[in-house]
Amino acid sequence: MFHDSYHAPDQHAQTIGPFLSLTRVAYFSMEIALHPKMHTYSGGLGVLAGDTARSAADLELPMVFVTLVSRKGYLRQTLDSEGWQQGDSDPWVLQDFATPLRAKVSLPINGREVWIRPWLYVLRSPIGHDVPVLMLDTDLPENDPLDRSITDQLYGGDAEYRLRQEIVLGIGGLRLLSALGFANIKTFHLNEGHAALLALDLLRRFPRPDDQVNGNDLRYDVGPVRDMCIFTTHTPVEAGHDAFEYELVYDLLPDYFELDQLRLLAGSEKLNMTRLALSLSGFVNGVAQRHARTTRSMFPGYRIRAITNGVHLPTWAHRAFAHLYNEHYPSWGLEPEVLSQADQLHGGLIWDAHAEARQDLVRLVAEQTGVELDPDRPIIGYARRMTSYKRPELLFTDIERLRAINRQFPFQVVLAGKAHHRDEPGKRHIRNIFGHIQDLAGDIPVAFLPNYEASVASVLVPGVDVWLNTPVPPMEASGTSGMKAALNGVLNLSVLDGWWIEACLDGVTGWAIGEDGGNGAARASAEDLYQKLEQAVLPLYHGDREAWIQMMKQAISKIAPIFNSQRMMRRYAAEAYVR
Numbered sequence: 001m002f003h004d005s006y007h008a009p010d011q012h013a014q015t016i017g018p019f020l021s022l023t024r025v026a027y028f029s030m031e032i033a034l035h036p037k038m039h040t041y042s043g044g045l046g047v048l049a050g051d052t053a054r055s056a057a058d059l060e061l062p063m064v065f066v067t068l069v070s071r072k073g074y075l076r077q078t079l080d081s082e083g084w085q086q087g088d089s090d091p092w093v094l095q096d097f098a099t100p101l102r103a104k105v106s107l108p109i110n111g112r113e114v115w116i117r118p119w120l121y122v123l124r125s126p127i128g129h130d131v132p133v134l135m136l137d138t139d140l141p142e143n144d145p146l147d148r149s150i151t152d153q154l155y156g157g158d159a160e161y162r163l164r165q166e167i168v169l170g171i172g173g174l175r176l177l178s179a180l181g182f183a184n185i186k187t188f189h190l191n192e193g194h195a196a197l198l199a200l201d202l203l204r205r206f207p208r209p210d211d212q213v214n215g216n217d218l219r220y221d222v223g224p225v226r227d228m229c230i231f232t233t234h235t236p237v238e239a240g241h242d243a244f245e246y247e248l249v250y251d252l253l254p255d256y257f258e259l260d261q262l263r264l265l266a267g268s269e270k271l272n273m274t275r276l277a278l279s280l281s282g283f284v285n286g287v288a289q290r291h292a293r294t295t296r297s298m299f300p301g302y303r304i305r306a307i308t309n310g311v312h313l314p315t316w317a318h319r320a321f322a323h324l325y326n327e328h329y330p331s332w333g334l335e336p337e338v339l340s341q342a343d344q345l346h347g348g349l350i351w352d353a354h355a356e357a358r359q360d361l362v363r364l365v366a367e368q369t370g371v372e373l374d375p376d377r378p379i380i381g382y383a384r385r386m387t388s389y390k391r392p393e394l395l396f397t398d399i400e401r402l403r404a405i406n407r408q409f410p411f412q413v414v415l416a417g418k419a420h421h422r423d424e425p426g427k428r429h430i431r432n433i434f435g436h437i438q439d440l441a442g443d444i445p446v447a448f449l450p451n452y453e454a455s456v457a458s459v460l461v462p463g464v465d466v467w468l469n470t471p472v473p474p475m476e477a478s479g480t481s482g483m484k485a486a487l488n489g490v491l492n493l494s495v496l497d498g499w500w501i502e503a504c505l506d507g508v509t510g511w512a513i514g515e516d517g518g519n520g521a522a523r524a525s526a527e528d529l530y531q532k533l534e535q536a537v538l539p540l541y542h543g544d545r546e547a548w549i550q551m552m553k554q555a556i557s558k559i560a561p562i563f564n565s566q567r568m569m570r571r572y573a574a575e576a577y578v579r
């Protein structure tokens, strides 16, 4: 589970020396989920970065991870009695986990020198391999008070604050690696566009001789930079791609890069970080097949490959399932392929492990919300960032219909999710869900768990019977929580989008909501969801437990061996890092 096995060794043993000559690949991510008490992530992107680091440690890949310290975290969600999110920062104690390194670099932002110091966190795999994580910090006495706060709040503040963070991450991070003495890094992996300025900083090293440049040409040689940079894009949602006004860019970074040149690389209107990363990366990928296709149509002219995301299985298996897998397939953590035989496990063992996971969730829900779940009803789980394109209220579209289904086949629901500080519609979805909870009281038990984060996910996801996902296709780039569900024998009921297109065998590994109409044309309405619940999911749970357990086995054995981060990192290593 997320708490247990992967953690920093004794902090006094944390030194950078052993990694300096060994490391070949630097992975840059604005957020990364390393430990439940380190609030350095907000959601899926950070969990993916954390699972990437855990697999890198397991597989002994020569990588360093670079991120911000995010001293004030992202958002601690509490909910008032009506369901309005009271979002506040979520500080954590850096000194308890990381060691400050002596190196320091400075760069001018908005005319002031900003000093940056890295903290070192060493992530240790239980197999015994370590990977270093550098967390960049500007909270230093030599900095102006405004600059001291740059690395405080993940995804906080306005565009200017965000750009300052991205300057520190991309440019500061690159320069710190040199200052620390990482001498053999040949590959920079940009996890999302936030660190794209790194590639621009590299490009400054490769001006072309004047006599080779005509009028409007780029006066730099992108070839060597493309050889070094790998870019993974993570969302087809427009708001997910940072774009900064050039005026702001030149306020913060005057005399850094010629404007006419930057427009050629990053877009004529605004500095689009995705476009910049696309222009300067020799390997670009989306995070599922469908997402790569969608990205190709958003950004024509680039070669966009697909490496489908995966989850780190030892982190996301409930302890009861980890125990079961340890007994039958001792190498499953490192070699998840062996789980393809899990369909041969005795059904009773799977059901018992599931019952244990479910019990943990029942306890957590009672503690946190006061809702007593019913032992005889299946639990439908839903937890996402609360935002409109994920349609968190799709299930509640027709309350009377829901009641009618429940009279025939009783069920119950547990939900969770944070809305971003600035996402007012997202906050309204949570409040509306509180309204639905009251409407349905007495008929259908529905609970909303506050403060969805990885430690909550590690109880919620394995503890339900059905994991629901209802995005508007093709907006879900990949999704990973459904992979965590399948690993624990939880059946996915999901719109065909992201990773689920690749994993869904309807009625075998889980269920599809609606149909896949191809690129963007998919149909997935509330009616489709109700039909599937009423005609397939709930009758099977109540009517044929043997067949249900058979599906749990199919979900585990057909999904876990593929949709895991060991496979994902072997692919990055073989296809992207070695070129």
Ligand SMILES: *Cc1c(COP(=O)(O)O)cnc(C)c1O
Pocket: 042, 043, 044, 045, 047, 383, 384, 385, 452, 453, 454, 455, 457, 458, 478, 479, 480, 481, 482, 484
């Ligand atoms: C796994 C996980 C996610 C990713 O969820 P998806 O919506 O399926 O991509 C987000 N947040 C937390 C806390 C997680 O553990």
